Amino acid sequence: MTIHIDLSEHVALVTGGGRGVGRGIATRLLDAGAVVVVCGRSEPVSLPTATDGSGRVASFLAADVRDPAEVDALVDAVVARHGRLDVAVNNAGGSPNTEAATASPRFSESIVRLNLLAALHVAQRANAQMQQQEGGGAIVNVTSLSGLRPSPGTAAYGAAKAGLLNLTTSLAMEWAPKVRLNCVSAGVVRTELFEDYYGGPEGAAEVAATIPLGRVAEPADVGNAVAFLASPLAAFVSGANLVVHGGGERLAFAEFLG
Numbered sequence: 001m002t003i004h005i006d007l008s009e010h011v012a013l014v015t016g017g018g019r020g021v022g023r024g025i026a027t028r029l030l031d032a033g034a035v036v037v038v039c040g041r042s043e044p045v046s047l048p049t050a051t052d053g054s055g056r057v058a059s060f061l062a063a064d065v066r067d068p069a070e071v072d073a074l075v076d077a078v079v080a081r082h083g084r085l086d087v088a089v090n091n092a093g094g095s096p097n098t099e100a101a102t103a104s105p106r107f108s109e110s111i112v113r114l115n116l117l118a119a120l121h122v123a124q125r126a127n128a129q130m131q132q133q134e135g136g137g138a139i140v141n142v143t144s145l146s147g148l149r150p151s152p153g154t155a156a157y158g159a160a161k162a163g164l165l166n167l168t169t170s171l172a173m174e175w176a177p178k179v180r181l182n183c184v185s186a187g188v189v190r191t192e193l194f195e196d197y198y199g200g201p202e203g204a205a206e207v208a209a210t211i212p213l214g215r216v217a218e219p220a221d222v223g224n225a226v227a228f229l230a231s232p233l234a235a236f237v238s239g240a241n242l243v244v245h246g247g248g249e250r251l252a253f254a255e256f257l258g
Helices: 020-031 068-082 105-130 155-174 201-209 219-230 252-256
Strands: 011-015 035-040 059-062 087-090 137-144 179-186 241-244
Touching: 011 020, 011 068, 011 105, 020 035, 020 087, 020 137, 020 219, 035 068, 059 068, 068 105, 087 105, 087 219, 105 137, 105 155, 105 179, 137 155, 137 219, 155 179, 179 219, 219 241
Parallel strands: 011 035, 011 087, 035 059, 087 137, 137 179, 179 241
Antiparallel strands: none
16 A cells, blocks of 8 residues: 555645745645645735646635634635635744843734744634534644744744643643644744845855754755644644654754764
8 A cells, every 4th residue: 555645625724824834834735635725914926836736726815813803714714615624734923033131021922922822723713613524623833943942032932832832732632532733843944034044055054064964944844744744644643743853953062072
């Protein structure tokens, strides 16, 4: 028997799916045969398109997932358009570098709202729909290595991602057996802003050289992990955290070892 990821007849929602990691996730779900809806505050210049020659293209719905009312309307619209919701991917998130000592309360609250509370709102609304469906559904939360180790410069972001990891395990227990919840914790990913973030091509190359597998992740690498967790191949996987980091981050003491 050939093993492959088959998400045909699945309807998937990817928050922040128009660019970066979210676009890679949406593309790989399309490649697996899913009907994909991406959302964001503004429509992307182009929509994710399958790479398998099928011609499948994601559709777009405008929504600010920080607003629970907009999340309700978003899920209602997906179900009205496609009749069901089988996969929800909480990908929207991020944070600029800001020193915790001088970050304003408003800034910190906004980071936690986007990276933790928005995911909770989407998960709650998706779960309400999935519990009514034969076969239930799967929710995948995209987290970060920042939630697993210190995150200087993005402390509120790291705390929110750590909270999302814990939230995932709690909801996996609460919402079983109809709905599975898992995390993908991504390391450094080559998005549109990757080189700019690290000061240009040379800085980006130095970062890539620190990763044991010799490169940073591509958005499709994260997409592959999400597609697996969303698929029937992961039917007995719930409450798990799949770390996608190319072998880890270089430890400081390793520089002193021969």
